[in-house]
Each structure stands twice: as structure tokens, then as C-alpha cells.
Amino acid sequence: MNEYVIAKYIRLFQAGYPTPREHIELLRGKEIKPECLWENRAVLRMLTNEQYIGTYISGKQVSKAVGSSSKILTDKSEWIVMPDKHTPIISKEIFERVQYLLETRLKSKRSIKPVGTSWKENNKHPKRERLLNGDKVVAIPIYGYSKSESGKLEVDPNASDVVRKMFELAKQGLSSSEISSKFLKAGYPTPREYLNLSRGRDIEPTCKWSVKFIAEMLKNIQYTGAYVSGKILKDYDTGKSSHMAKEDWVIIPDMHPPIISKELYEEVQGIITNKRLGRRNMTPRDYLLRGKVKCGICGYSLSYDPVSIPVLRCYHTSGNPSSNCYKMKVVVHELDKAILDIIKVHSQILLSTTEIPSLKKAGNDAQQIIELEQRGQELIDKRRELYEQYISAEIERDVYLASKADCNAQLEKVNAQLVMHRVAEQSQQSKQKIAKLAKTALSDTASPKDIVDMLIDKILVFPNDNLEIVWKVKEFWITEQEKMK
Numbered sequence: 001m002n003e004y005v006i007a008k009y010i011r012l013f014q015a016g017y018p019t020p021r022e023h024i025e026l027l028r029g030k031e032i033k034p035e036c037l038w039e040n041r042a043v044l045r046m047l048t049n050e051q052y053i054g055t056y057i058s059g060k061q062v063s064k065a066v067g068s069s070s071k072i073l074t075d076k077s078e079w080i081v082m083p084d085k086h087t088p089i090i091s092k093e094i095f096e097r098v099q100y101l102l103e104t105r106l107k108s109k110r111s112i113k114p115v116g117t118s119w120k121e122n123n124k125h126p127k128r129e130r131l132l133n134g135d136k137v138v139a140i141p142i143y144g145y146s147k148s149e150s151g152k153l154e155v156d157p158n159a160s161d162v163v164r165k166m167f168e169l170a171k172q173g174l175s176s177s178e179i180s181s182k183f184l185k186a187g188y189p190t191p192r193e194y195l196n197l198s199r200g201r202d203i204e205p206t207c208k209w210s211v212k213f214i215a216e217m218l219k220n221i222q223y224t225g226a227y228v229s230g231k232i233l234k235d236y237d238t239g240k241s242s243h244m245a246k247e248d249w250v251i252i253p254d255m256h257p258p259i260i261s262k263e264l265y266e267e268v269q270g271i272i273t274n275k276r277l278g279r280r281n282m283t284p285r286d287y288l289l290r291g292k293v294k295c296g297i298c299g300y301s302l303s304y305d306p307v308s309i310p311v312l313r314c315y316h317t318s319g320n321p322s323s324n325c326y327k328m329k330v331v332v333h334e335l336d337k338a339i340l341d342i343i344k345v346h347s348q349i350l351l352s353t354t355e356i357p358s359l360k361k362a363g364n365d366a367q368q369i370i371e372l373e374q375r376g377q378e379l380i381d382k383r384r385e386l387y388e389q390y391i392s393a394e395i396e397r398d399v400y401l402a403s404k405a406d407c408n409a410q411l412e413k414v415n416a417q418l419v420m421h422r423v424a425e426q427s428q429q430s431k432q433k434i435a436k437l438a439k440t441a442l443s444d445t446a447s448p449k450d451i452v453d454m455l456i457d458k459i460l461v462f463p464n465d466n467l468e469i470v471w472k473v474k475e476f477w478i479t480e481q482e483k484m485k
């Protein structure tokens with residue numbers, strides 16, 4: 001029982017049942033032709049009438065004065081309600097369910113939310129449960145998928161190749177019409193033709209892909225394995241359908257095998273958005289942190305939403321209100337500023353606390369290493385010479401063994417020193433590298449994009465504007481204690 005069924009009830013009534021008034025007149029033997037025009041209000045009143053579950057209700061209206069014919073309706077709290085006074089027509093369970101559904105339907109109509117809202121917000125709703133169990137959810141699979149016997153989506157090997165190719169071409173910056181002509185040249189049957197061919201129909205494919213269809217496919221998040229519902233809201237009173245804003249869609253990730261990766265999908269969306277906004281030359285690099293911002297809760301990339309004040313949103317749990325990142329968003333320019341500020345502060349701290357070795361000291365180590373390596377090689381050569389002298393009987397066994405032991409001892413010392421100098425050299429190099437990075441980050445010459453690319457691997461966003469930065473250079477991770485210094 002759901003809203004759709006209630007709507008159907010109303011229609012069924014409308015579809016040919018005499019109204020209650022007509023019913024009474026027919027019962028009384030009057031010859032009337034019933035119009036069967038049920039009022040929505042009347043149906044609603046019946047659906048909320050507890051008398052159908054066997055309850056006796058009285059005192060709904062009272063006379064204004066004794067003898068007066070005008071009556072006033074009383075508040076529900078003043079009614080006389082006595083349960084189980086007559087045979088119920090419907091069970092209490094169904095009645096309760098209908099009340100709940102009516103309430104959510106009325107609520108959803110008031111706030112113009114999709115009809116699916118009630119199951120979207122209700123984790124225990126059967127439709128949602130069915131979805132999460134991976135049960136059958138689609139009638140006709142989208143191009144790229146086929147349906148298994150159990151009704152689950154499976155990747156169609158041939159069609160999915162074409163889908164993948166389409167996203168790859170879009171990633172390279174090709175427009176939908178350019179992709180369409182590529183597909184014509186390559187001889188890929190259109191989705192409709194492919195369907196007909198796979199059903200064994202004998203047709204000659206034109207391979208003329210609709211540009212609009214390609215554009216729509218490129219925006220279809222279902223190719224990442226996500227299930228999408230609630231794109232269209234149908235008003236049962238007017239029968240009109242309207243498209244819902246993307247943030248009101250129900251998107252449940254990882255419901256079926258993906259054809260393309262989430263990263264590729266996000267990248268293509270960025271390119272499409274740029275093209276739409278006329279920023280042709282600003283392919284994926286349009287905003288500072290592109291490709292680096294992930295949701296700290298669910299781990300997916302946040303999607304760029306170019307509204308008047310652009311934001312990054314987590315769409316991936318939009319079907320799950322109990323998730324901590326449900327409808328989480330962060331304002332792009334605020335995030336940019338926060339990240340650049342953090343980089344600046346960390347660079348300043350690193351520059352003031354890192355003891356930058358002098359070039360001379362580093363040079364000394366390098367020289368020492370060269371000399372020690374030479375010395376090591378000399379000792380190895382000498383050891384070989386001793387052996388040759390011993391086997392050609394130029395020296396006695398005792399002399400050979402003593403000299404060899406001496407050689408080995410010296411070699412051990414050389415190696416130990418070598419390790420020490422190499423470690424010193426490395427730490428100096430890394431200190432110099434960090435100092436150089438910090439200086440670059442604080443200089444005016446490097447662009448913010450270069451600085452971010454140089455230092456930051458990714459940024460995790462958590463609710464309430466909490467951030468976690470994963471640095472490319474681990475030294476840039478500074479504990480709060482160090483910041484206090």
C-alpha cells in the first residue's frame with residue numbers, strides 16, 4: 001500500500017462507482033444515472049474515517065441552540081469515540097498505514113517534494129528495503145546493461161564498451177555531436193537499433209546517434225553503478241509531471257556493477273558544465289581544488305554545483321537521510337580560502353622551525369661519500385689481490401688470513417661511515433626540499449593552483465566545515481601542538 005495505490009483508489013472510484021449519495025438514491029429505487037463523480041475531499045474524508053474499522057463516533061457536530069437547525073463542527077478531542085462497536089470493513093493495520101501515507105503525501109505536497117519522499121526518508125519502507133537488498137528495480141535496463149533472469153542489472157559486454165568509449169571521448173573534450181559522428185564512422189548501432197538486433201530482428205542499423213541522447217547518457221550517474229529515482233514528480237490531482245532539482249533525487253550508490261569509474265564520471269561532468277557555461281578552454285582545471293575534494297564520510301568525490309555561489313556537494317548519500325553526509329555541502333570559495341590559509345600557516349611554521357643546513361655542510365657530506373666509496377673499492381681490490389697472491393703461493397696462508405681480516409675490519413668501518421654520511425645527506429636534502437616548497441608556497445610567483453598541486457594529495461570534507469588534508473609532502477602535516485609554538 002503506498003501513495004500510488006491511494007491515488008489509484010481515487011481513480012477507481014472515479015472510474016465507475018456511484019458516489020455515496022447516488023448509492024443511497026439507487027437503493028431507494030430512484031431511477032438515476034449515476035455520474036460517479038467522487039470528490040477528492042469526500043474520498044479523503046472516508047479514508048480518514050475510523051468508523052470503517054468498527055469504531056463508533058458521535059458528537060462530531062452539535063446544535064447551536066436547542067431547536068435550532070444550524071450546527072457547528074466540534075474539535076476532534078471532543079468527539080465520543082468507542083472502538084469495536086460494529087463489524088469493521090477494513091483492518092486497523094491497513095487503516096493505520098493509510099493514515100501514515102496520507103500524512104506523508106499531504107506533507108510532501110505542501111513542500112513540493114517528490115512523491116518518493118516518504119520512502120526516501122523512511123529506512124524501513126518496503127521499496128527502499130527492496131532496493132537495498134538489490135532486488136529487481138528496473139523494467140527496461142538502460143543502454144549498456146542487460147537484465148539477468150533474476151531481474152538484476154548486468155553489464156552488457158558490447159554496449160558497455162561503447163558507453164566507456166563515449167565517456168573517454170567526452171573526457172578528451174569532444175562534444176556530443178563530434179562523438180555522434182565518430183560513432184557513425186565506427187559503425188556502432190544506436191541503442192534502439194542495438195536493442196532490436198539483440199532481440200534478433202533483421203534490421204539495417206543506421207548508426208546515426210542522436211546528439212541529445214549522447215548528451216543525456218553522459219550525464220547519467222547510473223553508469224557509475226548508482227540507482228536513481230525521483231527525477232520526476234507527478235501531481236495526482238492535476239496529472240502533470242515536473243522535473244525535480246538534482247538535489248532532491250534519490251541516488252543510491254553501488255546498486256549494480258559500474259561501467260565507468262566515479263572519477264571519470266565526475267571529470268566528464270566538470271567538462272560538460274564548463275562547456276555549458278561557455279568556458280571552453282577551462283577543461284578540468286577550472287576550479288582550484290578539482291579532483292582533490294572527497295567526502296570524509298562516504299569517501300566519494302564531492303560534485304561541483306555551479307549555482308550563484310558555487311558549492312561542492314556529496315550526492316552519493318542523497319537516498320539515505322540517516323547518513324552523516326546527507327546533503328552535505330561546502331562553499332567553494334570558502335574552501336579555497338581555508339586551504340590556501342592553512343598552506344600559508346604551515347609553510348611559515350616549517351620555515352621558522354626547520355633548521356636549514358648550509359650548502360657547505362651538505363657539500364661536505366657529498367665529498368665524504370665520494371671519498372669513502374673510493375676507499376671501499378680500494379679495500380675490495382686489495383682483498384682480491386691478497387687472494388690471488390695466496391693461491392699463486394706468493395704469500396703464506398697465515399699472512400693471507402691476517403691481512404684479509406684486517407681488510408674486512410677496515411671495510412666495515414668505511415661502510416658504517418658511509419651509511420652515516422648518506423643519512424645526513426638525505427635529511428639535509430629533504431630539509432632543503434621542504435624549505436624550498438615552503439618558500440615557493442609563500443612566494444607571489446607561484447599560482448595557487450601550482451601550490452595546491454605541489455603540496456596536497458586530497459582534502460576530506462566532514463560535516464560542519466571540518467577538513468582533513470592529506471599532504472603529498474608528509475612534513476607539511478603539522479600537529480596542533482607544533483602550531484602552538
Ligand SMILES: [Zn+2]
Binds near residue numbers: 297314325
Ligand atoms: Zn558523502
